[in-house]
Amino acid sequence: MKKLAKLLMLVVPFGLGAFASTAQQVIVEKPQPKKIEVTGSAEQEVLPDEIYVSVTLREYFKDKDNKNKVDIMTLEKQLQKGVEEAGIVKENFTVGNINGYREWFGKKKPTIFLESKNYVIKVSNLYKIDGIIAKVDDKGVASTNIERFEYSKIEQLRKEIKIKALQAAKDKAKYLLEGIGEQLGDALEIYEIDNGYSPTPMYSNMMMKSARVESADAMPESTIDVQKIKVRYEMKTVFRIK
Structure with missing residues (x-):
């Protein structure tokens, strides 16, 4: 009888340990939230200063x-x-x-x-x-x-355009969801799509001293300015659907 009791004392802890190990391996997967992914864009032109x-x-x-x-x-x-x-x-x-x-x-x-x-x-x-x-x-x-x-204020301009692009993405997601009777939730992910800008000097009829003039006063001032700098950004955003 004593031998049987000792055997049970050894077997029961082992069984409990095996059960606990098995319980730890069970992963309960949470349901993924409904979400919508959209891209918003914004751009602005400024004269270089x-x-x-x-x-x-x-x-x-x-x-x-x-x-x-x-x-x-x-x-x-x-x-x-x-x-x-x-x-x-x-x-x-x-x-x-x-x-x-x-x-x-x-x-x-x-x-x-x-x-x-x-x-x-x-x-x-x-x-x-x-x-x-x-x-x-x-x-x-x-x-x-x-x-x-x-453009001396290019960094500030970039920030403003990125915010406008993000707001455009939110507006797009909102009206798309309203079209199917859903409501827009919180933003889950935000990605910046770096388009940047590469301005190229453009000018037309710019009189850059190409012909001899009789006097300095005879040289008219150009009224043609360089082409504007266009700055454009896109923001990809993932929103939760309520």
């Missing part, structure tokens, strides 16, 4: 026999005067690069050295650029072009 214009000046000779050279400092002073008269602060008028080259004549060694200098002018619009360039001797202007343009 930071335009970087590159101007390259180059020394030249007034006479055909390479005499009476107009040096780079003379040209620079002319450009600087135009910048000051346009009301542009010194911080927005900088030197970008300096180059120089020698001219060869047949088999002779180079005897003539001409310097060129690149400047970057930061403006809020393009209206004054033509007038600035017109202050410089026409032959001294080698090239002008727009390097890049930006």
